[in-house]
Amino acid sequence: MKHIKRRERESSEIRRKIIEAARSLFLNQGYAEVSMRKIADQIEYSPTTIYHYFANKEAVVRELLLEGNTLFLQALQQREQEGRAAGLNALDMLKTVSDAYVRFGTANPEYYNILFISNLESVSLVSLFDSGRFKGFELLEAGLKAAMEEGCIIQGDVRLIARSVWSMLHGLTSLLLNFEFPMAKSNDELIAFTIDTFLRGLSR
Amino acid sequence: MKHIKRRERESSEIRRKIIEAARSLFLNQGYAEVSMRKIADQIEYSPTTIYHYFANKEAVVRELLLEGNTLFLQALQQREQEGRAAGLNALDMLKTVSDAYVRFGTANPEYYNILFISNLESVSLVSLFDSGRFKGFELLEAGLKAAMEEGCIIQGDVRLIARSVWSMLHGLTSLLLNFEFPMAKSNDELIAFTIDTFLRGLSR
Amino acid sequence: MKHIKRRERESSEIRRKIIEAARSLFLNQGYAEVSMRKIADQIEYSPTTIYHYFANKEAVVRELLLEGNTLFLQALQQREQEGRAAGLNALDMLKTVSDAYVRFGTANPEYYNILFISNLESVSLVSLFDSGRFKGFELLEAGLKAAMEEGCIIQGDVRLIARSVWSMLHGLTSLLLNFEFPMAKSNDELIAFTIDTFLRGLSR
C-alpha cells in the first residue's frame, strides 16, 4: 500500500466503484444496510479489497459525505451564478437558490440523507465547520445580507434569519423525501408556495 | 401468550422499564442501536425476559411509537384548548399550536425522532392514517380553515398550506434536534422568528 | 401435586388436552416442532401448567408413544378377531393383519411416526421390550406359527420370518407416509400387491 502514490489511489477506478456501490446501497436500502460485504458483493471484489482503499467503513461513508457536500455546493453555486447572469435582484436570488436547495435534495435523496438526515455520529469526526453544509450556509447568509442592503427584506440578525430559512428549506425537503402523501397540488407547487410564503414574510 | 392477563402485563413495572430503556437507546444512539440485548443489559434482565412482555422487537418499537403519538397529540390539543380558553384569534391559535409542535419536539427528542425522522419501515404496519401524525395534521388543517374564514390569512388550498406549515415546523424542529450551532440569539428566538415570519407570509 | 390421587391426575381433562395438542403438533409440523410453549399456546394454558401434569417434555412424548402403542395393538387385535370370527384360514389371517398394520400407519401418521420412524432417543428409556411394538411382533409370530402348522407356508425360523414380514410392512407404510409419487395404480393396490406378493413368496 505504501508504495502507491496517494493520487493514484484516490483516483483509482475501484475506489470509485466502491463509493458508488455504497451510495446505491445507501439510497436503496438505508444506512443500516450499507455493509462492507454488501459493497464488496456489488462490485464483485472481496471485502478485503475495500480495506485497500479505505481504512474502514467510516472512511467510506465519510467520502460519500464529502462527495455529497461538493455536489450540493456546486448545485447551489451554479444556480446562483445563473441568477447573477440573469441579473436577478436580491430577493429573486434568494428564491432561486432556495429552489436549488430543495431540488438538489429531492433529486439526490441518498446524498441529502447522508448530509442532513442520517445522524452519522460515526462520521461526526468531520467537524461541522469543515463540512460543506456550512459553506452552503455562508452562501445563504451572504444572500440575505445583500437582500437587506437592497432593502427588500427586513433588517435583523443575519445568522438567525439564515438559520430560519434553512429550517424551512430542510423541512420542505425532508418531508418531501420521507412523507409523501396525497395532495391535489403538485410537489412543485408546494415547493414554490412554501418558499414564496416564507420570503414574503421576510419582505418589508 | 393468550393465557396471560393483558391488564396485568400491560401495567407491569418491568414493561415500563423496557420501553424506557428502548426510548433512551433510541434517543442516544438511534434506531439501529436499539437491540433486544442492549435493552436487556440496560434494565439488567436477561434478553429472554423482554419476550415475556413483548412479542418481538417490533412490538417494543410500536409501543414507543404509539406512546409518542399519544403524547404528541395531547401536547398539541392542550395548547389548543388553552388558546381557546384565552380567547385567541385564529392567527394566534396557529401561532400557539405551532409553538407547541416545536416545543414537543425539542422537549422529547426521542419521540420526535421515532415519529418523524427515523424511517420505521418495519413498523409501518401502524398505518399512516391511523397514526397520530395525521391527527395532528387534521388539527392543523382545521386551524388554517378557521383562519381563512376569519379572513386573517390568504385563501388557498388548505391541504397545501397545511403541508407547507408542517414543513416549516418540521424543519425547525429537526434542525434544532440535530444541528445545533452557535448563534447570538437563543433557540427560543429562532422558533418565534421562524413561526412569525412564515405566518406573516400567510397573512393578508 | 402430592395430595392428588394418581388416577385423577391421569384422567384429568387438561392432561388429555396436552397430549392431544402434542399429537396434533407432531402430526402437522413434525417432532422438532413440538415445544412446550406451542403445546401450551394451543391449549391456552401457561407452559408451566404442563409441568403440573408431566415431569418434562420427554414424559409428554412418552405418553404419546404409549398411547400409540395401545391403539396400534388394538387395531391389530380387532382385525385378528374379526378374521377369526369370519373363520379365515391362517394365510388369510396373516393377510388381514398385515393389511391392518399398513392401514393403521397410513390412517395415523403421527402415531406411526412416533412409534417407528422418529428416532426418539430421548424416549428410548421406554425399553424396547415393554413397548407394544413387540406385542404386535408377538402377534405376528403367533400368526406365522399357526400358518406353518397349517402347512400353508414354508417351515423356518419363526422370528426371522416375522422380522422379514415386518420389514416389508414397515417399508410399505413408511414410504406411503413419506414419499408418495405418481403411480397409475392406487395406494390400495400397492398395499394389496405387496402383501400378496410377499406372502406368495412364503407359501409352499
Add this chain to the structure above:
Amino acid sequence: MKHIKRRERESSEIRRKIIEAARSLFLNQGYAEVSMRKIADQIEYSPTTIYHYFANKEAVVRELLLEGNTLFLQALQQREQEGRAAGLNALDMLKTVSDAYVRFGTANPEYYNILFISNLESVSLVSLFDSGRFKGFELLEAGLKAAMEEGCIIQGDVRLIARSVWSMLHGLTSLLLNFEFPMAKSNDELIAFTIDTFLRGLSR
C-alpha cells in the same frame, strides 16, 4: 461470494472437514442436532468460518445429500455391472442389486438416513426428480422390465412392482438401521431371506 474461485473453495480441506462433521452429527444425533455451532465445535473452528465455505445450513445439508446420492447410485451401478459381467440372468440381477441397496444402507447409515428417512423439507429444493433416489428407482424399473421380458417374473404394472420392491428394501434397511433386536439368525440371513422371499413371490 462470487469473487471466490469456485474450484479452490470446493476442494478445500476445511470444506471436507465441515461436511464430515455434519455427516457424523447426522449419524449420531439426527438431523435436528446438526447445528452450525456444533459442526464448528467439532472441527474446532469458529461458526463464522463455516459461512466462508457454505452459504447457510441448508447448503451444508444439501451437499451431504448430493454426496449421498452419488455414492448410493455408484454402489447400485457397480453391483449391476459386476452382475452383468458375471452373466447373471434378470432375476439374479434383481437379487444382486437389491442386496446392494440394503448393503449401502447398512454400511452408510448416515447417508441412508439423509436420503430416505429424515424428511428434509428444507432441502426439498433439490427436486425429487433430480434426486438420485429416482435414478435408483429407474434402475430398478429397468431391471424389472428385463425380468418380465425374460419371462422369469409375472407381468404387471412395472411402476407398481418397482415401488413394491422398493418398499420391501426400504423396510428391511430402515429396520436394520433403527431396530436391531436379538435373532438367532444373522442380519445377512435376514436380508437374503427377505429378498429371496419377495422375488419368489414375483416369480412365475
Add this chain to the structure above:
DNA sequence: AATGAATGAGTATTCATTCAT
C-alpha cells in the same frame, strides 16, 4: 493489487425448565 482464511462480537428469537406464589 488483491484475496482467502479466520474470527469475536453481535443480531433476533426460541427452548425447556425452575421457582415462588
Add this chain to the structure above:
DNA sequence: AATGAATGAATACTCATTCAT
C-alpha cells in the same frame, strides 16, 4: 390447580475487521 417471572443455553446468521500471502 395454575401461573407470572425469569433465565441460561441454544438457534441461524451477519458484521467489521485483521493477517499472511
